[in-house]
Amino acid sequence: MRIVVFGPDKRIGALQGNRIVDLKHGMSEYLRQRGESNPEQKAAERVPARLLAFIERGAPAIEDSQRVLEHCSGVGDRENQLDARDRAGLAASPP
Numbered sequence: 001m002r003i004v005v006f007g008p009d010k011r012i013g014a015l016q017g018n019r020i021v022d023l024k025h026g027m028s029e030y031l032r033q034r035g036e037s038n039p040e041q042k043a044a045e046r047v048p049a050r051l052l053a054f055i056e057r058g059a060p061a062i063e064d065s066q067r068v069l070e071h072c073s074g075v076g077d078r079e080n081q082l083d084a085r086d087r088a089g090l091a092a093s094p095p
Contacts, residue, residue, distance in 0.1 A: 011049045014068075027065075046060070
């Protein structure tokens, strides 16, 4: 995993292929999809948006970041599979 700092706010992200994944935002979405309460607050604690806080959190921040990347990768794979079926004319017909 390659950690990067991006944008005018100097947020933490990770390279995934040729794109940057905003780790705090990704964690928030991951927690929201799992039905967690206060996903924004929990995400900010688990994967801080600032580099120093991320480093201070240590291994748990790295582990949570990896979880975000795995989640984002799975979402992208499903979207790509749907796109491929659409192009092949295999998408389900509307009800």
